[in-house]
Amino acid sequence: MKRSLILCLFIVPALCIAQNQPDGNLVQFVNPLIGTHKMGHTYPGATVPFGMVQLSPETDTLLYDHQGKYNGPVYKYCAGYQYDDPTIVGFSHTHFSGTGHSDLGDFLIMPTEGALQLNPGTEAHPEKGYRSVFSHQNEVAEPGYYKVLLDDHQITAELTASNRVGFHQYTFPASDRSHIILDLISGIYNYEDKNVWTFVRVENDTLITGYRQTTGWARTRTVYFAMSFSKPFYQYGNMDYSKPQVYKGFWGKFDQRKNFPETAGRQIRMYFDFKTTAGEKVKIKFALSPVSTEGALQNMKAEVPHWDFERVKKEAQSLWNQALSKVTVNTEKRDDKINFYTAMYHTFLGPTTYMDVNGSYRGLDQLNHTAADFTNYTTFSLWDTYRALHPLFNILQPKRNADMVKSMLAHYEQSVHPMLPVWSHHANENWCMIGYHSVSVIADAAIKGNAGFDAQKALDACVTTARQKFYGGLDSYMAMGYVPDEKNASSVSMTLEYAYDDWCIAQLAKKLGRQEIHDEFMKRSANWKNVFDASIGYTRPRLANGSFRKEFDVLSTHGQGFIEGNAWNYSLYVPHDPDAMIRLMGGPKRFVTHLDSLFTMYLPDKFFAETEDITREGIIGNYVHGNEPAHHVAYLYNWAGQPWKTQERVRMILKKQYQASPDGLGGNDDCGQMSAWYIFSSLGFYPVAPGSDQYAIGSPAVQNATLKLENGNTLTIEARNQGDKNVYVQKVEVNGVVLKRLYLTHAEIMDGGKITFYMGAKPKK
Amino acid sequence: MKRSLILCLFIVPALCIAQNQPDGNLVQFVNPLIGTHKMGHTYPGATVPFGMVQLSPETDTLLYDHQGKYNGPVYKYCAGYQYDDPTIVGFSHTHFSGTGHSDLGDFLIMPTEGALQLNPGTEAHPEKGYRSVFSHQNEVAEPGYYKVLLDDHQITAELTASNRVGFHQYTFPASDRSHIILDLISGIYNYEDKNVWTFVRVENDTLITGYRQTTGWARTRTVYFAMSFSKPFYQYGNMDYSKPQVYKGFWGKFDQRKNFPETAGRQIRMYFDFKTTAGEKVKIKFALSPVSTEGALQNMKAEVPHWDFERVKKEAQSLWNQALSKVTVNTEKRDDKINFYTAMYHTFLGPTTYMDVNGSYRGLDQLNHTAADFTNYTTFSLWDTYRALHPLFNILQPKRNADMVKSMLAHYEQSVHPMLPVWSHHANENWCMIGYHSVSVIADAAIKGNAGFDAQKALDACVTTARQKFYGGLDSYMAMGYVPDEKNASSVSMTLEYAYDDWCIAQLAKKLGRQEIHDEFMKRSANWKNVFDASIGYTRPRLANGSFRKEFDVLSTHGQGFIEGNAWNYSLYVPHDPDAMIRLMGGPKRFVTHLDSLFTMYLPDKFFAETEDITREGIIGNYVHGNEPAHHVAYLYNWAGQPWKTQERVRMILKKQYQASPDGLGGNDDCGQMSAWYIFSSLGFYPVAPGSDQYAIGSPAVQNATLKLENGNTLTIEARNQGDKNVYVQKVEVNGVVLKRLYLTHAEIMDGGKITFYMGAKPKK
Structure with missing residues (x-):
């Protein structure tokens, strides 16, 4: 539970009754920790809408498991963070949200105090490395802001970001042995040999530039950076953990490991040493570029030309409020509102900006x-x-x-x-x-x-x-x-x-x-x-x-000609011609029986065991919401003449598959697709066949919603007589005219106006 | 012996009496094979003056020795070619000339015929790989042109180059199994892990682009290329010899090894297949860039927009004739002229152009x-x-x-x-x-x-x-x-x-x-x-x-505080103040005794054994011409009042240390330094202390020389009464005025006019 919510709920509950304020502080309803436990694969750190930088804690990336055994490609740590982990390794600048494969995790930074340790240590023995134990009680995750106390070092870490710049603020204790570690080995999907090359220049006593080149999920990938400290370090150095470079030539003329301003190699960690007073804040601006260190520097200068952490945080949260306020919703329960805005948040994380402020980017x-x-x-x-x-x-x-x-x-x-x-x-x-x-x-x-x-x-x-x-x-x-x-x-x-x-x-x-x-x-x-x-x-x-x-085998998802789905689910995948599909499947009656069985049958354990990417909670019967091939399936009852079943199934999925808790997502959020399903379905309609202009009618879960569209129009959606049991749509009006079909058109949405759903406790047959 | 010279000497000897023609075909006096045997470390291939491309055969690079044992950093193959090797592995595009450390050897191309073999094979078993036996009888090396018959494939290889483009012409036999191999693993100083990354795109059936990134002598180095075929290949493929890439993901959807247009990895070889008729020529233009594949393509289009091999060769040789004709010399013996112009050639090989035609280059x-x-x-x-x-x-x-x-x-x-x-x-x-x-x-x-x-x-x-x-x-x-x-x-x-x-x-x-x-x-x-x-x-x-x-130990070169020299030699290294040095060494008489001993003593074998970079022939007494620290030493007699000893020593060094044969250089040519010494000394003067405007008088070895200077002036040097035994300068006149000092000034040279040396058989004391 994040601290801000605790405060909000128990100390100043008055603030929580914001449900009728259309705009205002919507970031309060986003909980970035949702999906960080188990299969959601979301990250809790700081970013702005569609931002290049995703500055977020890594709790592990498990290059080797805790017994020191090589763990291979890492699935669990696609986003670098698992809520039930006890330690934080550091804070890196790039993360996928909700993917089922992993990469990124570039440029891990960790502040430490005490004897310099350049290896990360293990979860079981954090004291043997630079990582630190932490507690969720000392953790705050908000859109554009993340804060945590690193227990082992007694350092408070705060993170915020602009589009291309990660902004760190570390509050140190008094110490002559304060360090900032820049780990250029660490990364997500961090198998041996992932690192292809790193190059670093210490431009002066507050500025570092360089790049990191990896071969992972992306085969040929380079990220450039510029890293600026608010305070000069008094000494620095690096260690190269790869095989010794064959040519050492005349390196003997000087020590290239300490206070030497250029280094390059395959496996490098750096450290920067400070002397700090109690409560002293050392800040870091860390800019990325897909093109060059020069681009990263330009990005930093353009986006964050100052050292005001609070200002960057405020600007980030303002961007989030703007983005979230595209839809204002009222819901019966606060958790539904949290689910809604967290879903909005997750849908606006990506695709991410991939160009410098001057428009330069690396092409395919x-x-x-x-x-x-x-x-x-x-x-x-x-x-x-x-x-x-x-x-x-x-x-x-x-x-x-x-x-x-x-x-x-x-x-x-x-x-x-x-x-x-x-x-x-x-x-x-x-x-x-x-x-x-x-x-x-x-x-x-x-x-x-x-x-x-x-x-x-x-x-x-x-x-x-x-x-x-x-x-x-x-x-x-x-x-x-x-x-x-x-x-x-x-x-x-x-x-x-x-x-x-x-x-x-x-x-x-x-x-x-x-x-x-x-x-x-x-x-x-x-x-x-x-x-x-x-x-x-x-x-x-x-x-x-x-x-x-x-x-x-129609239940198995492996070796049966399908991927992330079995025949039972995948056979329903004809989004562009459900009518023909229903005919081929024996007509509406038989089709409805099949659909019903999908949602109600018990999938034997052996089939669950082989189902990818989802928790047991991510399955309803044999319907696997955590994987995408069935996302349109609940809406297919509309084509079989039983729309009320679409309505009840959709409401059931909304209720069962999305919880306002770290383990609230039953499967990978998949770069916002799971969340986009939530938003559409909560609003009462869904695009079964993108490429058409139609949205199938479902059952709205909100009480009402207002969409402020970029064309200047406003669409209001109202669910009259809304309630937990009133899941059945009795009637839909578009601007007061009763809708005689089971879909809305894109124009009806974009033209603005009002769509009214009349809800009831019984199916309207 | 290169064929063109044989023809010249024995078939049309009349052409050889070109000694009195001031310009004309000077490339005939250059033998690029000089220095390719033993320690010279020169390469015999095709390049233009100061050209970016050095397209030259590799006879081995010895990543592993012939017993398959890892051989470590390679000294012998600094230039990729050793004259006494029986096989050619292929032709690569970048080579140092005369260095004592190695790198480069980028983009090795080999044409083959028969069953496709993607490994290079060994010198002992060339039939087990793509390499071929060759014979010097079938080899021609000229400035800007190289030709050889690859016996095992019966393919004639011809190479020429513009500044940034290597031009290959391969004459194939009739075959349905003709191949061009592009080996992206091969390189000079090719230890394990030297290759950092390679990236290749097959843009269409005649054009390949990509880059190769290495860590060798240069720690962080990338060379980009564009490779164009004169004839479409009908199929192609690649092999990746590195550890399998961890992420294969959905590569299973298709075969990325054959006819797949993009590949990347650490250890890649590619092949391109052709069907050829007897005598059919397949040509390749291979452009380099320090910046991008786009830059390489632009370089190709700008420099060689056609497929006329003879034209490029002619242009290259014309550039060489222009460069060589800056000095026209007459010598008593033809070999001396060959030594002179080969030295000119070696001095004009580098530093090499490092920017695209549009001026772009990669910086430090x-x-x-x-x-x-x-x-x-x-x-x-x-x-x-x-x-x-x-x-x-x-x-x-x-x-x-x-x-x-x-x-x-x-x-x-x-x-x-x-x-x-x-x-x-x-x-x-x-x-x-x-x-x-x-x-x-x-x-x-x-x-x-x-x-x-x-x-x-x-x-x-x-x-x-x-x-x-x-x-x-x-x-x-x-x-x-x-x-x-x-x-x-x-x-x-x-x-x-x-x-x-x-x-x-x-x-x-x-x-x-x-x-x-x-x-x-x-x-x-x-x-x-x-x-x-x-x-x-x-x-x-x-x-x-x-x-x-x-x-x-004043004779040892190891552990005595010196590098590439012992105290006996290095103690003489005060080029900017020889007078003070002579005083400190006990005055002129004692100094001359020391100098004499240097040239006349016998260096015990144990000291020779530890002397770097040179052959036994590269040593005169304890004077090591093959290493640089003593290059000014012969001229120091001038400061001790015995210039005639400078004169006889210089002539002796010219005679002993430079031979018109593949093993004609007693030590590394060192990017032209050894050759520059030859040119200065042959002309009769030498810059003992660069940074002054003075050149110490030596003993000219040419009969006469004409220098056409860029300022428009012409300087004529004449050695009257020149002869093998007339090594002693009796008198020097500058424009008819007798010189009363032992040096020439830079102005006396650059102002043009005439410098006349009067030679004699006896020292002028």
């Missing part, structure tokens, strides 16, 4: 480029985020979303294949997961009129991407209409997702009057039928010879 | 810079080249030398210490050897009026450099007047060289009217006396307590 071609007319973003977890995050941005962050598309198109231009991004971060394509869902993001933005980019060129990029024969069985898919089982272990998932993506391309082509492209891709969009085995009512791996694979 | 700070008003050069082997190479440039290449000084000043500006270069290459300071001889190069250029740079600023840089306490005992040197023995194993050499460098700074300060600086450094310049032990007549290691070290 490893060349430096300049973003002339857009903000360049990175970290596109597209297999997750095309579903609800980017659609949410088309409503709440349209300008940014158009720039994200421009960033994706720049990636395409720089790609040698060429392809739009699949899963990209920091000037790299990591090829993670399947599909080419950039096309969904592009089509969705264009269809919804949010095309500040060249749509014709974007369509060309989509088409080229979708025709790349080398990529994930696309050659077979194009030749045979499906990816054969022999070709890939995720052949069915691939076929289903390609078919949806192809439909997106067709929609964009239609809008742009490119009939041939439309026809080609509409045809491809029906390919999902090719992996549907009507004899059993499920999609199923199909062999190159046309027959379905014999051995097949 | 690892940032990209633009050279606005100069050509940026790299590879400053300053401990060697300040002695005669840069002084030679002040006569023959003043514009380039001023730009070299500008490059050194840019290095200083980018240095975090800050210091002028010590031994720098490719945006790195490798700190090799001792002293701060940049100051000599700067002072010499300024004193001689060749200061196209800001001399005041340059003086500030010199002073700052000379006051850097961290550097090689300078703190003690400044406090105590010498580097104590306890501080460094080369304490005496350091003290002697600092004293000379300090005198250079004083000269520059005097010229610029900076009296205080002049006085400070004149005082420092007498510090050599502090390590002179008058009781034995030698310089000697001195302890911090002021006493001389007891155990001391």
